Amino acid sequence: MVASIEDVARKAGVSIATVSRALRGLPDVAATTRDRVLSAASELNYVASPFAARLASGRTATIGLVVPFVNKWFFGEVIDTVESALRKAGFDLLLYNLGDADGRARFFELMPVRKRVDALLVASLVLTDEEFDQLTALDRPVGLLGLPRPGFLSSRIDDDASSRLAVQHLVSLGHRRIGLIGGDADDPMRFTPPLHRRDGYRAALADAGIEWRPELEVLGYFTPEGGAAAAERMLALPDPPTAFFAESDEMAYGALRTFRRSGLRVPEDVAIIGFDDQPLSEFFDLSTVHQPVAEQALDITLRLLATITGSTEADGGDAVLETEVVVRGSTDASRSVI
Template sequence: MVASIEDVARRAGVSIATVSRALRGLPDVAAGTRDRVLTAATELNYVASPFAARLASGRTATIGLVVPFVNRWFFAEVIDSVEAELRRAGLDLLLYNLGSEEGRKRFFDEMPMRKRVDGVLVASLVLEDAEFEALTALNRPVGLLGIQRDGFLSAGIDDVAAAQSAVTHLTGLGHRRIGLIGGDTDDPMRFTPPLHRRDGYRQSLADADIDFDPALERLGYFTVEGGQAATRYFLDLPERPTALFAESDEMAYGALREIHRSGLQAGVDIAVMGFDDQPYAELMDLSTVRQPVSVQALDVTTRLLALIAGPDDELPREPAVVLPTELVLRASTEGGV
């Protein structure tokens, strides 16, 4: 039979409250009393309930993570990295997958994590002022991944600059007709990368004195199938692009599949550039932008935990951290024009 805190209290001849204070090492317990409690706990093989300890300390030992989707590579990497760091720190993860505009509205209206978490992480959502106010009203530290806001911890990359570097490489190879396979810029979840990476693409074209052509932009919805459909559209144009920039590796995989299906060769007949450097990118010889997803998630998580452990009014230095990306060149962009 597992010993309870009541058993320890009876063995030591003290109250349950005294046992709780003694086992937590609080200073208002006499040394002799603490020794009796520790001896009784050892003799009974008593193990304190983590849940009870959390309640006693006023902490939940839980961090909330809010994501717009769970079925995309980026968010799967974020969830895995955050959960691993929290597990290492002995904390729990409470995941909120918004999933839709309706789910998002319900979450920020009801704030179901209220009193259930010690801190909150929000991944890649463009938040409205009212949503920031709802988070602030929790009176818990908040960390942002992929977005910045004064007064909040954040970690991310510069999506605009990263996309510019990718497209500038293509223009440097002599490409003038460069198609963009983008995410859903009208997504009601207002996921940030599609907007910023499109801006980087357009800025790079302007820097190279290439006129903007709306016919060379097509949505791929961050899926392999969407990337394949967008590429089919580009290949059917009277004057097809000589290069494609996909805002994610999934869409670039679809582009590579359609190019092969059409009897063409990526890197020879048409260049393809992705974004992320997912595990299969190297296998498929895909040039891409490498972004450190796990490092971003780890950075903001560790700083959030430090803020929770420190004074409530002390925001760690450098609350907004921008991590570098890297252009990784492979066979899919080998040839120029």
């Protein structure tokens, strides 16, 4: 039979409150009493309830994570990294998948995390001022993944600058007709990559003196199927692109299938570069922008934990992690491994 705190109190000859204070190391317990309580707990193999300990400390030992989707690679990596870091620190993860615009509105209206978490991490959402006000009203530390905001901890990459590098790589190879396979910048979920990566694409064209052509921007909705359809649509143009920038590797995978079915050689007839550097990208021989997803998620999680526990001085502010263009066979035949 598992010993209870009442058993420890009876054996030590003290009250339950005294046992609780002694086991928590509070200073208002005499040394002899503390020794007696510790001895009784040891003899009975008493293990304190983690839930009770959390209540006594005034903390939940839980961090909330808000994501717009769970069925996309980026967010899967984030969830896995955050959960692992919290588990090692003795914290739990409370996940909120918004899913759609109604789920998002409901979350920020009700704020179901209130009194349930010690901190909140919001991943890759472009937030309104009203939503930021709701987060501030929680009176809990809040971390942002993918979006900076004064007064909040944040960790991210520079999507705009990283996309410029991708397009500049295509320009350096001599391409002037460069298509964009993008996400929906008008998506009501308003997550960050479709906005910033499109901006980087357009800026790189302007830097190179290339006129922007709206027909060379087609939505791929961050899926392989969408990427395949977007590439097919642009290849059907009278003056099709000779190169493509896909805002995610998944969309680039779909475009590669379209090129193959169209009888086009990659990169001799058409080149493509993606974004993310997912594990499969090396097998697809896909040039891409490597972004450190796990490193971003770990950075913001550890800083949130430091803020909560006070174990170390929390490093506040905005952390911007580096990205890198990884050149493979889809843009440079000499780099091909296939």
